[in-house]
Every structure is written in C-alpha cells, then in structure tokens.
Amino acid sequence: MSQANLVRTLDLRGKELSKARYQELLPRAEVDIASAMKAIEPIIESVRKGSEQTLLDLSLKFDGVAPSGLRVPQKEIDKALAQLDPNLESVINEAIRRVRSVHKDQVRSSGTTRVVDGGEVEERWIPVDRVGLYVPGGKAVYPSSVIMNVVPAQIAGVKSIALASPAQVNNSGWPSPTILATCGILGINEIYAMGGAQAIAAFAYGVSSVVDGITQEILEPVDLVTGPGNIYVAAAKRALRGKIGIDSEAGPTEIAIVADKSAKAGEVAADLISQAEHDSIAAAVLITDSLELADQVQIELKMRAMATKHSQRILQALNGIQSAIVITDNLEQSLDVANAYAAEHLELLTTDPKSDSEKIRNAGAVFLGRTSPVSLGDYLAGSNHVLPTGGCACHSSGLSVQTFLRGLHFISYNEKAFSEIAPSVITFANAEDLPAHGEAISARFEVGKDL
Numbered sequence: 001m002s003q004a005n006l007v008r009t010l011d012l013r014g015k016e017l018s019k020a021r022y023q024e025l026l027p028r029a030e031v032d033i034a035s036a037m038k039a040i041e042p043i044i045e046s047v048r049k050g051s052e053q054t055l056l057d058l059s060l061k062f063d064g065v066a067p068s069g070l071r072v073p074q075k076e077i078d079k080a081l082a083q084l085d086p087n088l089e090s091v092i093n094e095a096i097r098r099v100r101s102v103h104k105d106q107v108r109s110s111g112t113t114r115v116v117d118g119g120e121v122e123e124r125w126i127p128v129d130r131v132g133l134y135v136p137g138g139k140a141v142y143p144s145s146v147i148m149n150v151v152p153a154q155i156a157g158v159k160s161i162a163l164a165s166p167a168q169v170n171n172s173g174w175p176s177p178t179i180l181a182t183c184g185i186l187g188i189n190e191i192y193a194m195g196g197a198q199a200i201a202a203f204a205y206g207v208s209s210v211v212d213g214i215t216q217e218i219l220e221p222v223d224l225v226t227g228p229g230n231i232y233v234a235a236a237k238r239a240l241r242g243k244i245g246i247d248s249e250a251g252p253t254e255i256a257i258v259a260d261k262s263a264k265a266g267e268v269a270a271d272l273i274s275q276a277e278h279d280s281i282a283a284a285v286l287i288t289d290s291l292e293l294a295d296q297v298q299i300e301l302k303m304r305a306m307a308t309k310h311s312q313r314i315l316q317a318l319n320g321i322q323s324a325i326v327i328t329d330n331l332e333q334s335l336d337v338a339n340a341y342a343a344e345h346l347e348l349l350t351t352d353p354k355s356d357s358e359k360i361r362n363a364g365a366v367f368l369g370r371t372s373p374v375s376l377g378d379y380l381a382g383s384n385h386v387l388p389t390g391g392c393a394c395h396s397s398g399l400s401v402q403t404f405l406r407g408l409h410f411i412s413y414n415e416k417a418f419s420e421i422a423p424s425v426i427t428f429a430n431a432e433d434l435p436a437h438g439e440a441i442s443a444r445f446e447v448g449k450d451l
Contacts, residue, residue: 006301007272007284007318009294011327012337022340028390029252029281029322036235040197044239047201052209052218058198059167067173070207070218072180072191080180091380092143092182098382099151106401107155118417122410128245130160130220131404132203134227135179137166137195139279139313143182144379148386148399149227150186156404162222163188164203166195192219200225200236204244226399228386247403248396251389252322254283255374256343256363258334258356263288263349265296267370269304271347272297274375276317277310283322285341287334294325335359342393345374364393418444 010025017025046054052070060066084092112122133149135142146163153161163183165175174180174193183191194202206221221244225237228250237246255275259268272284288294305314317323328334335356338346342362350356353368360366364387367374377383386399413421422441429438 005298006305006315007286007298008321008324009327010324012333013327013329016333019336019340022337023391026285026324026326026337026341027321028254028283029320031231031251031281031390033231033235033238036231037239040232040235040239043197044201044236047198047207048205050207052207055194055198055202055207058196059173059194062196062198063167063169063173065167065169065173067167067193070192070194070202072174072193074189076174077180077184077189077191080177081184083177084181088178089181089185092147092185095144095147095380096151096186098380099147099384100155102382103152103155103384103401106152108402108405108407116417116420118414119421120412122412124408124410125405126408127157127159127404128223128406129158130222130224131158131162132200132222132225132244133161133163134199134203134225134229134233135163135165135175136227136229136233137168137176137179138230141176141178143176143178144385145227146179146182146186146188148384150183150188152384152399152401153226153404154186156401158404160190160220160222161188162190162192162203162219164192164194164199166199167193195233196230197232197236200229200233200240200244204240224404226386226403247386247399248388248392249390250386252281252283253278253345254285254322254343254389255345255347256283256285256287256338256341257347257349258331258338259286259288259290259293259347259349260331260334260351261290261293262351263290263293264370265293265300266304267373268293268297268349269300271373271375272301272318272323273304273308273314274373275345276305276314276323277308278317280313280316281320281322282317283320283343284318285324285326285343287326287328287337287341289328289330289334291327294327297325331356338363342388342391344387344389344393345377347372347374362394364388364398 055070056066108125110124112120114120135145165179167173168176203222203225207219208215208217224245226247234249237249253275276282276284339362344364346363347367348356378385384399388396425441426438
C-alpha cells in the first residue's frame with residue numbers, strides 16, 4: 001500500500017493471537033483521564049460548596065456565556081418548540097416513536113419463585129426515583145441524545161427527570177433550541193443550562209441559593225446520571241460514582257467494520273468518515289481479509305474526507321493512532337479481532353451478515369449489511385445510541401430501560417418453611433464464625449415465644 005495512505009495499516013495475517021494480544025495491537029485514542037480527574041477536582045468542590053451563581057460563573061468561563069438563571073424558563077421551551085421546523089419536528093416524532101417501540105419490549109415483569117412450599121422470593125423491578133440526563137452541546141447539537149436518554153427513563157417509570165445541556169452563545173445562554181424543542185415534545189420541562197463536569201456535580205449535590213436569608217432549592221440532587229459527554233464529563237462521572245449512579249464513562253466514539261470482498265469501498269469509506277466526523281480522536285477501524293477492498297477504501301477515504309464539511313476534524317481522526325485498516329487471513333479471524341476490539345458500533349458488511357453476527361459477542365450495537373449503517377442507529381433505527389466505548393462492550397451494555405430499574409427481592413417464608421431450614425441457617429452461620437446470625441434464628445424458638 002502507498003505511503004500516502006490516509007489510514008495506517010495493521011497486518012495481522014499469519015497471527016492467531018489471544019484476545020488480550022489483539023487488544024494490545026489495536027490501540028484507541030490516547031485519553032489522559034488522570035489529568036482530567038485532577039482538573040475537575042476544584043470544579044466539583046466549588047459546585048458542592050457553591051450556589052447557582054457558581055454554576056453561572058463556570059458557564060461563563062467554559063462556554064463563553066451565562067444565562068440569566070440556571071433553569072430554563074418554560075417560555076424558552078415553548079418558543080423553541082413553536083419555531084421548530086415542521087419537517088424536523090416530524091422526523092423527531094418518528095424517531096421517538098421508533099425508539100419507544102424498541103424500548104417498550106425491554107420492560108421486565110416482576111415474578112415470584114417458590115423456593116420450597118411456604119418459602120417464596122419475589123423480584124420486583126423498581127425505577128430509580130430521580131435521574132439527571134446529560135446531553136452534550138459542543139461540536140454538534142444532539143437532539144437525538146435527548147430522545148435516547150429520555151424515552152427509556154420514561155418507559156421505566158422514572159417519576160422525576162431533569163436534563164442538562166451546555167449554555168449556547170447563540171441562544172442567550174440557554175441550550176440549543178433544537179434540544180429545548182425536543183424536550184418539549186417529550187414533555188420534559190426541568191432543563192438546566194449547564195455542561196461539563198460542573199453539570200454532573202450539580203446533579204450529584206444539588207444546587208441552592210440563599211436569598212434574604214432563606215435557602216431556595218434550585219436543583220434537587222438526583223440518584224442516577226446518564227448520557228455521553230467529553231473527557232471532563234467522563235472524569236466527573238468517575239469521581240462521583242457512589243454518590244450517584246452512572247450509566248458509563250463514555251469516551252471518544254468509535255466504529256469498526258468487518259468487511260469481505262463483497263463490500264462496496266465507497267460505502268465502507270463513507271461509514272468510517274461518518275463516525276470520524278464526531279471528534280478528532282474518534283476511532284475508525286476497518287477489519288478485512290480483502291487487500292483489494294483495503295486499497296479501494298484508502299482511495300475513497302481521501303476523496304470523500306476532503307469533500308465533506310468537517311474535513312479537518314475527519315482527517316485528524318483518520319490519521320490518528322486510534323484508526324486503522326486491519327488485514328486478516330480470513331473472515332473468521334476478522335470476527336475474532338472484532339470481538340477483541342469490542343467496538344461501540346460494529347458493522348458487518350459481509351456476504352452473510354446475519355449468520356456472521358451469531359459469532360459476535362462484544363459490541364455496543366451491531367449493524368447487519370449495507371442497508372443498516374451506523375447512521376441509521378444514530379437517529380431512526382429505534383435502537384439506543386448511548387453505547388459503551390473504549391472496549392467496555394466486553395462487560396457493559398448500552399443505555400436501556402434496564403439502566404433506570406433496580407431489581408428488589410421480597411422474601412416471605414411461613415412458619416413451616418422457616419422451621420425446616422432454621423438448623424441449616426444456624427450451621428452456615430457458625431461455619432462463618434458469625435454466631436449472632438444463628439442466634440437471630442434460634443431466638444424465634446425460645447421457650448414462651450410463639451413462632
């Protein structure tokens with residue numbers, strides 16, 4: 001391949017490697033989370049001790065503008081909805097319909113297991129009380145992320161939903177009008193103009209202000225925070241995990257494409273570019289056993305990357321260490337590499353993608369065939385686009401209704417079932433040298449007591 005290739009090539013032919021070794025050879029973007037953690041410490045502390053004005057000052061510092069207040073007035077939501085382009089409104093409503101359709105099927109029903117006669121364990125799925133949803137607003141505007149966060153929370157039955165998105169210079173310090181309008185369509189009216197680590201801290205600790213000696217609650221703390229963001233948002237989630245629940249520490253976006261000789265080079269290149277468009281450290285990886293396809297994709301990448309709007313950002317991403325064209329011996333090895341990489345988005349552009357998908361174990365979402373590209377999933381497939389990144393798909397799932405639910409066990413044993421198992425409980429307690437556990441059982445058999 002030519003030295004002028006846009007994307008580096010990694011040749012894995014003749015190498016049958018372990019999952020761990022493949023992971024070593026497939027580096028992602030270099031993200032200095034340790035430095036980000038240090039940078040956000042004073043921000044989190046200032047929010048914890050501060051007031052609404054603290055958040056407004058941070059907004060001015062980091063976003064270049066501060067709104068008149070932290071919470072978006074209802075009139076701004078109504079105005080944004082009234083001014084929304086009718087065609088876009090129709091598309092947003094269709095996206096909501098499709099996402100709702102998919103996520104309704106994720107609802108888990110409660111059930112009771114009879115362990116023995118008279119002994120039952122019931123599992124009930126209970127939504128968290130209050131959630132904070134984060135919608136980024138940096139290089140792009142993401143009304144789609146409003147849908148992906150809000151819909152599963154609503155279906156889960158969360159009663160209290162707050163949403164934060166960064167202040168925008170071109171909207172008087174309020175979040176993007178498109179984001180506000182999408183919230184309006186979904187019935188979300190508790191919206192805050194705040195972004196970055198300070199938004200996550202505000203969700204965790206709440207925000208109040210003292211006016212004339214009286215404390216006014218501006219933002220009540222939440223139990224769980226979900227949604228993607230930049231490295232500082234991810235660092236804040238890590239720092240505050242435990243104080244709040246989180247969905248994941250989302251990193252730079254990534255796409256991996258497993259393709260064979262049947263794939264069309266122009267479509268492969270367009271799909272790689274579509275994710276590189278997000279960020280200069282976004283990852284675009286092609287895994288193929290076809291040298292001819294690899295060469296053709298390099299040609300298409302050069303042509304298409306230069307012709308699209310965000311070409312500078314895209315070229316940086318494609319040239320980065322995190323992007324590569326990986327050459328394999330065969331499709332089987334390509335699928336092994338894909339499982340090791342565990343991409344946020346995985347496309348299968350192969351002769352039989354449905355069959356090949358049976359061999360995929362690790363990915364955030366898998367897109368089968370040329371008429372199911374990642375861009376479809378970003379907006380209107382019905383699937384959720386808040387997905388694990390950085391290899392976390394090996395152990396984590398994307399955002400879903402389940403994210404907002406907790407499984408609670410309710411235990412009920414009658415006298416007979418309890419009496420039958422009591423000696424075994426005492427034996428187990430003594431084996432662990434926790435005799436008081438056993439005594440809590442034997443106390444129920446003391447003379448003079450009715451069981």
